[in-house]
Amino acid sequence: MADSDETPHAEQNEGVPTAPADAGRRDDTAAAVQEAIASADVGTADLYANLMAIDGVGDIVVRDGVASIGISLPVPSETLREQLAADVVAAAESVAGVESVDVDFRASAADRGERIDMLPGVKNVVAVASGKGGVGKSTIAANLAVALADTGAAVGLLDADVYGPNAPTLLGLDERQPNATSDDEMVPRESYGVRAMSMEFITGEDDPIIWRGPLVDEFIKQLFGDVQWGELDYLIVDLPPGTGDAHLSLVQHFPVAGAVIVTTPQEVAVDDAARGLVGFARHDTPVLGIVENMAGFECPDCESLHDIFGTGGADDLAEQFDVPVLGRIPLEPALGTMDGDGEPVRPPGIDVPLVGRLELPRTHEERTRGDRAPPLACRTDGGAAREQLRITASRIAARLNEAAVTFRK
């Protein structure tokens, strides 16, 4: 970011303040800077949302050759922030009369201004879905929530995966029942700065529940409405895989600001993801983009990349539906197997002479121990996966701002 040593000149005259003689010219220069940022299409390459289109460019003041530019961004990751600042500076410096540039970032979460009684303080409900099970949807949802919270946003995670809730485990929470308020509202449990609510808190992990459509609908409404969420910038909803009752309940009862589809690069996963995408589009829910999970594996020995689950699936889907691939999260062997200090956690199981180690978890503690590692998005040993998760979270936030601007118009 360029800085200037020049001191601003005094603007006040004796008596009634008057505009400085060059005020008109300065306004023209400011307008030209804005124009330059617009025509450089700043934001599109990194955030997948044009800064102007998301109302991201605030005040521009040019004084003595110094352009001070306010950028109002939804929770930018450090990497994107640096790149955006460089792009803004380059655009502004192309304007005659601008010698140096100051960029001031302010965080701003999207707000469509739409509230419902059940969620009076929630600005954005974001659905995370996948066509197929086991693609890492819950892992991505929990990590995106943590990444957003880490930048200062108020974030909730609603584990609506009624068939296999695991947000509590991913956030290191046990399945204790949540506290209740005097109005009988449940208080979300908090971890890594995220307020979490899950069916697992209520039913206990081992209760077998056969969910039928109307029950799911009732339950989803309770998980949203009977919970004291408070003021939230983002409420991330981890949906069950597929396109079933929970999805329908969500889009029918709640103003979903956007949906994120998680897939692996395999074709079969991508075909299922396409069905999920169509489901949201049918209910006029903006699809913010696709997250490709388990996208390649970097061999720790030879450092070469292996596309274990193929490549290109998410790109095909993105092209077909004209939405961006918001991030590609590599296969991360450390996920769930290291503790916060990077110490390997011994895998659950028992040692059997001659056979070796049988990885059969015997107790609940053992079953969940590996996954109790902190979410990758906030671990310093998170590597490329961490970086991608944080960038993906920024892009989601930016795309929500774009959707909100369009919605308000």
Ligand SMILES: Nc1ncnc2c1ncn2[C@@H]1O[C@H](COP(=O)(O)OP(=O)(O)OP(=O)(O)O)[C@@H](O)[C@H]1O
């Ligand atoms: N990028 C990754 N690298 C390595 N392991 C991963 C990655 N993403 C997810 N996993 C692992 O894959 C398994 C499935 O992940 P997860 O439970 O998040 O999937 P899901 O799509 O939510 O599954 P379900 O269908 O049960 O809802 C977990 O053991 C998780 O730790």
